[in-house]
Amino acid sequence: MSPSYFIVLLLPLISAQTFHWGGCPEPEVQPDFQLEEYMGKWYEIEKLPAYFAEGKCIEADYLLKKDDTVQVVNSQVVHGERMAAEGIAKVMDDDEPAKLGVSFTSFTPYSPYWVLKTDYTNVTVVYSCTDILNVFHLDYAWILSRSPSLPEEMVQDAKELLMSEGIDVSAMEPTEQDCHEDEDEEDDDSSEEKED
Numbered sequence: 001m002s003p004s005y006f007i008v009l010l011l012p013l014i015s016a017q018t019f020h021w022g023g024c025p026e027p028e029v030q031p032d033f034q035l036e037e038y039m040g041k042w043y044e045i046e047k048l049p050a051y052f053a054e055g056k057c058i059e060a061d062y063l064l065k066k067d068d069t070v071q072v073v074n075s076q077v078v079h080g081e082r083m084a085a086e087g088i089a090k091v092m093d094d095d096e097p098a099k100l101g102v103s104f105t106s107f108t109p110y111s112p113y114w115v116l117k118t119d120y121t122n123v124t125v126v127y128s129c130t131d132i133l134n135v136f137h138l139d140y141a142w143i144l145s146r147s148p149s150l151p152e153e154m155v156q157d158a159k160e161l162l163m164s165e166g167i168d169v170s171a172m173e174p175t176e177q178d179c180h181e182d183e184d185e186e187d188d189d190s191s192e193e194k195e196d
Helices: 003-014 152-164 179-195
Strands: 018-021 040-047 056-064 070-078 081-091 099-103 111-118 123-132 136-145
Touching: 040 152, 111 152, 123 152, 136 152
Parallel strands: none
Antiparallel strands: 018 136, 040 056, 040 136, 056 070, 070 081, 081 099, 099 111, 111 123, 123 136
């Protein structure tokens, strides 16, 4: 298969992504990354478009396993239903523990999951890049929070970090996180019914 034909086959996928010519950038990652502190639930605040995450109320849950791999459960609400995908992540290089790989099937290679910066309690900035034949690359970037919302100044700081590493954030889009408000309202209604 010629490279040009391969690229034509990828066009439907590329149209839903952010791509640039040339190889992947090599941004700096979080120094002295502590995997255990990173575990738990993170809410997606903003991201570069991703074909596999087009719903709303997107969350990621990380659980450290005994073999030092990480159970990953990503979920999103699509057409009113919460859907989940489970995968495995692991540190790819012990010298740079903030460079993880993640896979959601047993037959696909690990994709990069690089933690560029996190304070573990409020915000994390994650980057991933897929190189296509060393001709162009597909960018993925996420701003995640421990809560469904994040102050705008923290979002801007995260974007500035990405830009300082040569990552184009012009296509970043916010993720709706209004499902949690609906859940709170349902809980309140249930409480009122019990009181009655």
